[in-house]
Amino acid sequence: xxxxxxxxxxxxxxxxxxxxxxxxxxxxxxxxxxxxxxxxxxxxxxxxxxxxxxxxxxxxxxxxxxxxxxxxxxxxxxxxxxxxxxxxxxxxxxxxxxxxxxxxxxxxxxxxxxxxxxxxxxxxxxxxxxxxxxxxxxxxxxxxxxxxxxxxxxxxxxxxxxxxxxxxxxxxxxxxxxxxxxxxxxxxxxxxxxxxxxxxxxxxxxxxxxxxxxxxxxxxxxxxxxxxxxx
Amino acid sequence: xxxxxxxxxxxxxxxxxxxxxxxxxxxxxxxxxxxxxxxxxxxxxxxxxxxxxxxxxxxxxxxxxxxxxxxxxxxxxxxxxxxxxxxxxxxxxxxxxxxxxxxxxxxxxxxxxxxxxxxxxxxxxxxxxxxxxxxxxxxxxxxxxxxxxxxxxxxxxxxxxxxxxxxxxxxxxxxxxxxxxxxxxxxxxxxxxxxxxxxxxxxxxxxxxxxxxxxxxxxxxxxxxxxxx
Numbered sequence: 001x002x003x004x005x006x007x008x009x010x011x012x013x014x015x016x017x018x019x020x021x022x023x024x025x026x027x028x029x030x031x032x033x034x035x036x037x038x039x040x041x042x043x044x045x046x047x048x049x050x051x052x053x054x055x056x057x058x059x060x061x062x063x064x065x066x067x068x069x070x071x072x073x074x075x076x077x078x079x080x081x082x083x084x085x086x087x088x089x090x091x092x093x094x095x096x097x098x099x100x101x102x103x104x105x106x107x108x109x110x111x112x113x114x115x116x117x118x119x120x121x122x123x124x125x126x127x128x129x130x131x132x133x134x135x136x137x138x139x140x141x142x143x144x145x146x147x148x149x150x151x152x153x154x155x156x157x158x159x160x161x162x163x164x165x166x167x168x169x170x171x172x173x174x175x176x177x178x179x180x181x182x183x184x185x186x187x188x189x190x191x192x193x194x195x196x197x198x199x200x201x202x203x204x205x206x207x208x209x210x211x212x213x214x215x216x217x218x219x220x221x222x223x224x225x226x227x228x229x230x231x
Numbered sequence: 232x233x234x235x236x237x238x239x240x241x242x243x244x245x246x247x248x249x250x251x252x253x254x255x256x257x258x259x260x261x262x263x264x265x266x267x268x269x270x271x272x273x274x275x276x277x278x279x280x281x282x283x284x285x286x287x288x289x290x291x292x293x294x295x296x297x298x299x300x301x302x303x304x305x306x307x308x309x310x311x312x313x314x315x316x317x318x319x320x321x322x323x324x325x326x327x328x329x330x331x332x333x334x335x336x337x338x339x340x341x342x343x344x345x346x347x348x349x350x351x352x353x354x355x356x357x358x359x360x361x362x363x364x365x366x367x368x369x370x371x372x373x374x375x376x377x378x379x380x381x382x383x384x385x386x387x388x389x390x391x392x393x394x395x396x397x398x399x400x401x402x403x404x405x406x407x408x409x410x411x412x413x414x415x416x417x418x419x420x421x422x423x424x425x426x427x428x429x430x431x432x433x434x435x436x437x438x439x440x441x442x443x444x445x446x447x448x449x450x451x452x453x454x455x456x457x458x459x460x
Contacts, residue, residue, distance in 0.1 A: 062392075062439035063432045064399035067410060071432055074417065074424040168303035172403055179305055192313045200302055200310075207301040 005194065009185050013195075016181030017202055023099055023167045023177060028160060030103035035110035042115060053111070060108035065101075066169050072101040073173040098170035106163045110156060117152030118144070150221045157214030161207055168203075178202060232426040239416045243434060246407050254407030256434060262326070262408060263395040266333035267341075273334070274341035279371065281346050292342075299339035305400055308332040312404055325406040333394060341390050348383035349375055384453075388446040392439050399435075409434065 005013070042053040060068065076097065077085050088096055121144050129139040171180035182199040186192055236243075246254020253261075280292035299307065311332040315323045323331075352375050360370040380387075402410040413431035417424055454460045 058440065059432075059436060062396075062436045062443070064396035064410070064435055066399045066402065067428070067432050067435055070410070070414075071428045075428040078425045165303040168305040169400070171305070179303065179309075183309070186313075196306070196310060196313065200306055203303060203306060204298070204301045 009189070012181050012185060013178070013198065016176060016178040019095070019175065020167050020177040023095065023102065023170060023175065024164045026099045027102035027106060027167070028163055030099070031106035031110055031163065034103065034107035035114055038107060038111035039114050039118065042111070057108040057112060060105045065105050065166055066172055068105050069098055069101040069169055069173055072097040094170070094173050094175045098173060098175045102163060102166060102170070106159060109159050113152045113155040113159060114148070117148040120151050121147050153218050153221055157217070160214070161210050164206055164210060165203070232430065235416070235420070235423065235426050236430060242412050242416055243409065243430065246412050252407050255412040256409050258407055259395065259398045259409040262329055262333065262398045262401065262406070263391070266330050266337055267391050267394050269330070269334040270338035270341055273338040274345055275376070277338065277342035278345035278349055281342065282349055296339045296342055299335060304332070304336050304397055305403065307336055308400060308404060325401065325404045328404060329398065329401040329406045333397060336397070337390060337394055341387065344383050344386035344390060345379065348379035351382060352378050384450055385447065389443070392443050395439060396435065
């Protein structure tokens, strides 16, 4: 088996890997920011707000990601104003729309994870902090949110992993990411095992390094562990 | 939108069935049910292997499960697409390729769910069964698995629902399922992607939403009957 690819195919493959990583990074940042907004909106007293966040989450949990991506790619541009549409078609529309779809899908799940982390903090923590004279913001910033984030960290890491793997779905609308490039090179060379082997190893490297980063974060976020390290 | 439903509801439901291959929603459900049924015994075996007394068996099963969980499902589908024909020597249809890939993928995830259930059964149960003279398999079959599987029923049903959603990836290897049918309709109409994809999303939404609500209802009622609530 000819293991080494010609340099131009390596270049194609790494270009794909770069797109995958970029897609993941942009979608994750967007998803996390949107998830925080969703959690805050969900926590308000207005029934309309709660209801619409719940509907958003239910839609993204019950419709396949591929369909969400297709919806953004095929259907959504019709709804966008003409200016934005032309701008999109000039600026790699596939990539932008895939990133939006992936971000929205992941945000729905992340919002649920953060919300269940918040719910796990006993109300007495909040009351005790307020009784000690902390303002609302201080209570949130120093007491509630750090504990809640610690609880929701493992599921959030899991979501990030899923998002990284799900970037491969963007190939269905022609984003030239790792899976797309792999297929392309396979079509050119019929060197099936080599090229799919390399791509699989690259994906595994990505997921395993994300996992390692996640468990490092979890170790850092757990108080007491660090002291035990020194002892 | 109503017009599209009126004209193409059969395509969405069963594809070109009487005059062509079965497809659409029916195919989606068949693929999902078949894959989850096939993955279940494999998942139980892997969960048992991961909790076994032999270190090499634990390590090997953990390695395999993590390997499958570390790659995108799409990659796995392509592996099956290329490798199965080479291994078996037959041209395998897209349908069986998809079922195989989903079976492997779901077995890995389901084995984690079942392992968690088995680990949560108190150790005294195993010890009691063994001290009464039950062998390993009798203990598993008669004591541990019934409790473990019942406890992780919610996890299993949610895995089933994600399998339904994952069948949509069959579109990429041209399996005649719901997403594929919708794309066919879209290509026929050309000018109404918004309506077609709204219908598509709505079908998936209704199916998965109703199923997840219904199954969790069922669970609560079973629990209540057993006096657990």
